[in-house]
Amino acid sequence: MALTAVLVLFPAACGGNGPDAAAGIEMPDSLGGVPADTVVKWTEYAESSDEGLWEERTDRLLFVPSDSLGGGMDPPFYDPYSFCAAGDTLFVADQSTCQVMAVLAGGEVLWRAGGRGEGPGRFSRMGGIAVSSRHVCALNPVLGRLEIFGRDGEFIRSLEIQLPHDACGLTDGRFVVASRRQPGGHLHLVDPDSGVVRSFGEAVVDEAYDNIGMMDMLKVCAGPGDTLAVFNRYQGTLAVYEPEGWTCVYRGSRTFPDQPEPPRMEQSGDEMRFYMFPMASSAFVGPEGKLNTVIQFQADGSFLSEMGGSGQSPVTVVDRYSWSGQYLDSYCLPDSSLGSMRMLGDGRLAALDYRRGTLRLFRRLER
Numbered sequence: 001m002a003l004t005a006v007l008v009l010f011p012a013a014c015g016g017n018g019p020d021a022a023a024g025i026e027m028p029d030s031l032g033g034v035p036a037d038t039v040v041k042w043t044e045y046a047e048s049s050d051e052g053l054w055e056e057r058t059d060r061l062l063f064v065p066s067d068s069l070g071g072g073m074d075p076p077f078y079d080p081y082s083f084c085a086a087g088d089t090l091f092v093a094d095q096s097t098c099q100v101m102a103v104l105a106g107g108e109v110l111w112r113a114g115g116r117g118e119g120p121g122r123f124s125r126m127g128g129i130a131v132s133s134r135h136v137c138a139l140n141p142v143l144g145r146l147e148i149f150g151r152d153g154e155f156i157r158s159l160e161i162q163l164p165h166d167a168c169g170l171t172d173g174r175f176v177v178a179s180r181r182q183p184g185g186h187l188h189l190v191d192p193d194s195g196v197v198r199s200f201g202e203a204v205v206d207e208a209y210d211n212i213g214m215m216d217m218l219k220v221c222a223g224p225g226d227t228l229a230v231f232n233r234y235q236g237t238l239a240v241y242e243p244e245g246w247t248c249v250y251r252g253s254r255t256f257p258d259q260p261e262p263p264r265m266e267q268s269g270d271e272m273r274f275y276m277f278p279m280a281s282s283a284f285v286g287p288e289g290k291l292n293t294v295i296q297f298q299a300d301g302s303f304l305s306e307m308g309g310s311g312q313s314p315v316t317v318v319d320r321y322s323w324s325g326q327y328l329d330s331y332c333l334p335d336s337s338l339g340s341m342r343m344l345g346d347g348r349l350a351a352l353d354y355r356r357g358t359l360r361l362f363r364r365l366e367r
Contacts, residue, residue, distance in 0.1 A: 032334035062364070077092050082129050088105040125142045130166075183199065186202050208262050229321075254327035297312070313336060338352065338354075339352045349363075349364070350362075
């Protein structure tokens, strides 16, 4: 489904100061520099191919920028690869320094740990990061380790696990780590004192995706009651596990307005063309406690773009699901280069801006 074919169906009245056709209430002119009607059109496009909660909603989730961390002359970090949050404290894995750090939402650095190297607590390349009530778990994918730190930044120990993709903390202080190389399953329950105590589960992965994105294909997050979601960011597929016996309660995907496909190369005469930009980037617990996944469309509404081509859409789309795997609705953040996201304790949404090397903060627009 081409985006241009969808946009012509949207009435011009949905932008500017006119009423939101779906909600019958006033819309602002702009949301963080992106025209409000553009945000509405992209939201409608994201929702156009599936049934969901929006059909009964009387309003939409709208976010506008409120602040930014990083950038400038003396930033707390230079190239954040990933981050997580506990309350208003952000835990950042900085690729430029191979350090883990704790930063308050106001910008104050609480501590730094790690550094470049191969010894315990050192990193050759940064991976995902997760936090529990007592520990911070930083992934060391190339060296096949988890680096465990205290919440105060003190290094505690290294634990072995093969090529970890992502991690999340559970309420009992343990972690779940996604890895397709570690034996026993794709999900691994890790005790920060002793290592892997159980392996289980299987993400939804088609054969065409078997040999791509081995370091970052799978994203995990834990929701209410430690219900666990594992998200394949290249296919947009989900598997949901309930904590009682870690039983799978959902496997599948919603219907997207364009068909997800793997990155590819094509030969055209003497010229090689590269089609890149994976379709999604993360999963997290979002507004109202729903399961959220971050989706990145291209400007033409597709998921892949030729390198050097038209680029990405002016917004970043977030899909929302129930914790039983039901697709609910979508909302858009007014920026084209947002990846991993987390909710802060004050209700703001933090998002990694991978082009600028910053963390951007968004507040919900109440209407």
